[in-house]
Amino acid sequence: MTVHFPFQNTYAALPDGFFARVAPTPVASPRLVKLNRPLAVRLGLDPDRLESSEGVEILAGKRIPDGAQPIATAYAGHQFGHFVPQLGDGRAILLGEVVDIDGIRRDIQLKGSGPTPFSRRGDGRAALGPVLREYIVSEAMAALGIPTTRSLAATITGEQVIRETPLPGAVLTRVASSHIRVGTFQYFAARGDTEGVRRLADHAIARHYPQAAQAERPYHALLEGVVTRQAELVARWLLVGFIHGVMNTDNTSISGETIDYGPCAFLDHYDPAAVFSSIDEQGRYAYANQPKIALWNLTRLAECLLSLFSDDKDKAIEQAQLILGEFPAKFTAAYQSGLRQKIGLFTQRDGDEALVQDLLDAMAKNHADFTLTFRHLSDAAADTNRDSDVRRHFTDPAAYDEWATRWRQRIGEEPQTPAARAATMRTVNPAFIPRNHRIEAVIQAAIGCNDFAPFEELLTVLSKPYEDQPGFSKYAEPPEPDQRVLQTFCGT
Ligand code: AMP
Ligand code: MG
Numbered sequence: 001m002t003v004h005f006p007f008q009n010t011y012a013a014l015p016d017g018f019f020a021r022v023a024p025t026p027v028a029s030p031r032l033v034k035l036n037r038p039l040a041v042r043l044g045l046d047p048d049r050l051e052s053s054e055g056v057e058i059l060a061g062k063r064i065p066d067g068a069q070p071i072a073t074a075y076a077g078h079q080f081g082h083f084v085p086q087l088g089d090g091r092a093i094l095l096g097e098v099v100d101i102d103g104i105r106r107d108i109q110l111k112g113s114g115p116t117p118f119s120r121r122g123d124g125r126a127a128l129g130p131v132l133r134e135y136i137v138s139e140a141m142a143a144l145g146i147p148t149t150r151s152l153a154a155t156i157t158g159e160q161v162i163r164e165t166p167l168p169g170a171v172l173t174r175v176a177s178s179h180i181r182v183g184t185f186q187y188f189a190a191r192g193d194t195e196g197v198r199r200l201a202d203h204a205i206a207r208h209y210p211q212a213a214q215a216e217r218p219y220h221a222l223l224e225g226v227v228t229r230q231a232e233l234v235a236r237w238l239l240v241g242f243i244h245g246v247m248n249t250d251n252t253s254i255s256g257e258t259i260d261y262g263p264c265a266f267l268d269h270y271d272p273a274a275v276f277s278s279i280d281e282q283g284r285y286a287y288a289n290q291p292k293i294a295l296w297n298l299t300r301l302a303e304c305l306l307s308l309f310s311d312d313k314d315k316a317i318e319q320a321q322l323i324l325g326e327f328p329a330k331f332t333a334a335y336q337s338g339l340r341q342k343i344g345l346f347t348q349r350d351g352d353e354a355l356v357q358d359l360l361d362a363m364a365k366n367h368a369d370f371t372l373t374f375r376h377l378s379d380a381a382a383d384t385n386r387d388s389d390v391r392r393h394f395t396d397p398a399a400y401d402e403w404a405t406r407w408r409q410r411i412g413e414e415p416q417t418p419a420a421r422a423a424t425m426r427t428v429n430p431a432f433i434p435r436n437h438r439i440e441a442v443i444q445a446a447i448g449c450n451d452f453a454p455f456e457e458l459l460t461v462l463s464k465p466y467e468d469q470p471g472f473s474k475y476a477e478p479p480e481p482d483q484r485v486l487q488t489f490c491g492t
Contacts (some may be wrong), residue, residue: 003049003058005108007067007096010207011178014199017188019071024061024093025114025124027169029158032056033128033452034135034459036152039175043100043108043152050153060155060171061093061113068095072116076190077183077250078300080284085190087183087250088118091126094179105207107179108152111172125161129443130490131170132455134261136442138174140434140462141258146236147229148258149176168447177257180204182301183250189304197304208255219308223323227298229256231327234294235334239342240433241267241370243287245277246490252297262490266433268478270363270370276436276488291335295327342374343407344381344425346414355410359403366394369478374429380404381411382422430465431476434458436485438475 012019037047049055057063064070072089079087092111100106111134112126131154141148157169180200188196205212205222212221233256237244244251245263253259263277272288280286285293302320309316339356340348363373376389387404391397411421442458445451461472469475479485 003055009069012069019073020117022116026062027157030060031156033154059153075183076187079248090119091124107176109174127167128170131172177255180254182252185304194307231330232334239338247293263488267370269367278487341428344421362399368393378425382418432465437479437483
């Protein structure tokens with residue numbers, strides 16, 4: 001039973017300087033932890049064959065499938081504001097691309113599959129904990145409807161990786177609409193390789209922004225497209241309380257997908273200044289800073305494209321500034337429209353922004369749980385008796401009562417029935433998010449007791465975040481004080 005991947009290798013067909021050809025390092029005794037069967041089907045792959053011993057060997061990097069042209073891609077990046085001219089895939093290997101059932105080209109990449117020429121001081125490996133974490137959070141994001149890379153599989157290698165302590169080694173099979181990053185452009189621009197920038201831009205346009213090819217100025221249209229998608233992406237993050245944690249330019253995807261889940265986290269109580277990442281000492285990537293940082297990263301991308309914009313540098317800068325200048329309006333439009341939906345407004349009126357901001361301010365002041373406040377507000381929209389469910393999230397419940405009077409007056413001006421409003425609100429206000437304490441518990445059970453049942457159960461709950469799932473209601477709850485996770489780690 002041979003596993004067939006209908007690979008195409010358009011990135012590997014780019015010039016040599018774009019990547020290093022390198023095969024995964026064979027591992028001792030691979031074992032499948034999880035195959036994402038529905039995703040395999042979408043990719044045109046046979047899930048049964050992927051679960052065979054040959055399939056598992058491929059997913060763990062022990063065997064190279066026919067048609068693969070394994071490469072590690074080159075990229076640079078600003079890490080916490082400091083430019084590093086060469087990063088690259090130090091522990092990831094792209095096997096190739098497949099075109100999925102929707103006709104979209106998807107990279108299939110192994111993460112943690114051994115050293116590459118870009119590994120620097122790293123071992124090229126991944127530990128089980130961060131692999132499970134990325135699997136859970138990326139699939140949760142997909143179920144929430146947020147653009148993201150996906151997880152096709154998690155395998156255990158049968159080898160240990162040495163971090164602070166020895167840990168089980170693992171490989172994540174990641175699926176992305178591409179792995180081109182802002183840092184990929186920076187890699188060529190920093191070397192003064194305008195031809196490289198042009199080749200990469202043409203590839204990115206063909207792959208992600210085909211309409212830009214028809215535009216009068218395709219490279220300007222490319223930047224416009226990335227600005228739009230990043231503005232919308234970061235708005236979506238804020239609307240579900242997501243903190244990426246390490247928004248370096250090498251972790252910013254040109255396709256507009258969320259990529260590189262390291263020390264990411266979801267808010268429990270609402271706090272705009274929240275930071276979980278142990279390596280983000282200055283709070284550069286705090287929850288509410290994310291739009292500003294996205295624009296900073298896009299500005300780095302624009303700098304790379306200047307040489308394609310115009311031979312006249314001043315003119316090129318002026319053109320780039322015009323495009324970047326659209327970011328705040330694009331972000332605000334997406335964010336405000338999302339917030340209006342979260343409080344159940346169907347129309348837009350003066351005063352709406354202040355109304356929703358006053359709720360957020362009260363939530364911050366009263367340590368209200370971000371997810372459950374909005375979820376329970378959906379119930380309260382249909383039934384005033386359910387106000388008690390919202391009130392309980394506020395340290396001073398009167399803060400909610402005061403706001404709710406104004407809110408009821410505003411929604412009362414719209415013709416929709418309370419039931420229709422509540423139903424619509426439930427489609428944008430999830431009940432279930434991957435809470436940090438739940439992820440930690442899953443990882444502890446897997447590493448400490450070799451028990452993957454909690455991992456499976458959490459994935460099941462998170463696959464339907466907008467449904468009530470009464471049997472799993474404990475997963476909706478915030479952590480008890482002794483369960484709170486204060487810090488997350490990048491796990492490299
Ligand atoms: P990240 O913080 O995961 O986005 O990674 C930043 C850079 O470090 C990228 O170039 C990674 O490929 C590289 N890197 C991270 N972990 C490892 C590792 N264990 N071995 C080699 N390179 C790594
Ligand atoms: Mg990265």
